[in-house]
Amino acid sequence: MSKAKAKAKQVKGKLKETAGDAMGNKGMQTEGRSEQLTGKAQETAAKAAERLKKSGR
Template sequence: MGKAKAKAEQIKGKLKEAAGHAMGDRRMKAEGKAEQLRGKTREELDRATDDLKKDTR
């Protein structure tokens, strides 16, 4: 997954969390937080993969 997609997932999660907060929907808010975390994790994984590729050259 690319860095842009990981960042988009974080943004989508932030919007979902905000919508859940505004509507008082705890489940939606939690899903939004989970999406943000998934996006951050993928972003870090991409960064680590890039670092490994640089080290092996």
């Protein structure tokens, strides 16, 4: 996954978390936090892959 897609997933998760908070929907808040964490992990993996590619491995 590209860094841009991972960042988009983080933003989507933040929006979902905020909407859940505004509506008092704990499930939506949790789902939003989960999407944010998934996006961060994917972004980190994409960065690591870029570094490996740049180092020639």
